Amino acid sequence: MNAPLPSVSMTVPEFLAWSERQPETDRYELVDGRILPMSPERARHNLVKLAVAVALLDSIKRAGVSAMVFTDGMGIAVGETTVREPDASVQLGDGIDLETKLLPAPLIVVEVVSPSSEHDDVATKLLDYFKVESVRHYLIVLPMKCAVIHHRRNDQGTIDTRIVREGDIVLDPPGLTVAVASLLGPAAAAKEIH
Template identity: 50%
Template sequence: MSVQPKVGPTARMTADEFLVWAEGQPGRYELVDGEVFAMSPERVRHAETKLATYQALGASIRTANLPCRVLPDGVTVRIDASASFEPDALVYCGERLDPNATAVPEPVIIVEVLSPRTKHVDTGAKLLGYFRLPSLRHYLILDTERRTVIHHRRSTGDLIETRIATAGDLILDPPGLTVAVADLFAEP
């Protein structure tokens, strides 16, 4: 049985309805508390930072020889029945996902690059939502203007530790990656 989405992006949707609806739409969207939000066009600095991040994470995975994969934006992370986000990059480990999948069920690392319009969502609803996923170990928020990484890391129990880094290396363990902060950003 297939899930039929409600009519139009103004109707409230479940995550299942949203994934079916979004696949056939031009542009990019996210689902927050059952409401569909269009994603704005990106600035070049934002796009270049996403590319640099994708490349840095991929290189780190290859260096560490881990059974993990990095994906750029375009795939969805389902938070619950009423929220699905599209991060700027993510890492998952284990078996390769079905090439036709549109969602990643167990991300280990999620990256969001701040933009003026979505800053409050990335540091609020997404921070809370992503850490509801048991698989998530690291949430990196990249501030391109300050060339700063806000690294939220799951610790013991329900504790989330935060580190703000402008230089040096980020230790992303698990899964066992080391990434230089400078490598996450496009050249100035």
Template identity: 45%
Template sequence: MEEPRPERFTADEFIAWALEQPSGRYELHHGRIFAMAPERVNHARAKAQIWLALRAALAARGLPCEAMPDGVTVRIDADTVYEPDALVRCGPPAPGDATEIDDPVILVEVVSPSSRGVDTGLKLARYFSLPSARHYLIVDTEGRGVTHHRREEDGTITARILRDGEIALDPPGVRVRVADIFAGL
């Protein structure tokens, strides 16, 4: 018989619980677990493309940063844990057995019909509550555009919608071509 799970989780309880699950992807919003829906092929392709583009840009510049695909978590606070579609962190490499990244510089979400409202609203505010967060990219495969939210030096958040050209991500000091994100879609 399966143990009943609590109605609300802390971030620590959620991560321990999620590591025990045989399959599926989950996030924790204000103490409540949300299962993430299966992904469409273009969603998965866009996630892979942005991760590859970020990884290549970092490698080309030889920066002490790493791009990570989805799978690792980002703790927002004591009862909220997200799993971005890609992220970049800088500094010494994260330990290989780590399950969370606490200092992302760039966070990426590829919107889907079921996640659009959360990705463009709640996560925007919550990701920028992290002191390390400087860029939040929202990739829209249907509209073939990227909304780039950037925290300026004075703390102001600015936004640009790009359908072509390059996305300047400084820090860490790289550029990613919008066309590379949508290649093959």
């Protein structure tokens, strides 16, 4: 991220074309037309993201559901001028263009909270992700608080919210069950020791 970021407002297609010319090690989101660099992460955050992806993949296999789990790096277009990059996401089916940078119909999105991202994850991204018609579940993993906030769009289109500290979270659709402890990664292991 050595070069200055463009100051001009961009659309999603313009952002994707610009991002193609950037080093693969640099990561960005587009928010309301502005390019925002993504900060390097700590080991805990990375390990929790891995735990989330593995837990979702294991749940999909157990349920026999045809779905794909994606880690960060895959974008979700929110309207014409925003591209979010969740820490993990799930899309139904197994036929996706392997060259795409955007998920066409994510069903589940997950953000792992870090101290610098908590406000954005809990407030702004909640509003953004539920603008995407296909999103039914938004999980906010709070490893330092050993909790997961589960926002679910119900069949009437309203959002139900619950805070879960133990047990399972049911993600229906598509019919998955995920243990809270498996989503917390090293935070859950540390909790068990104490």
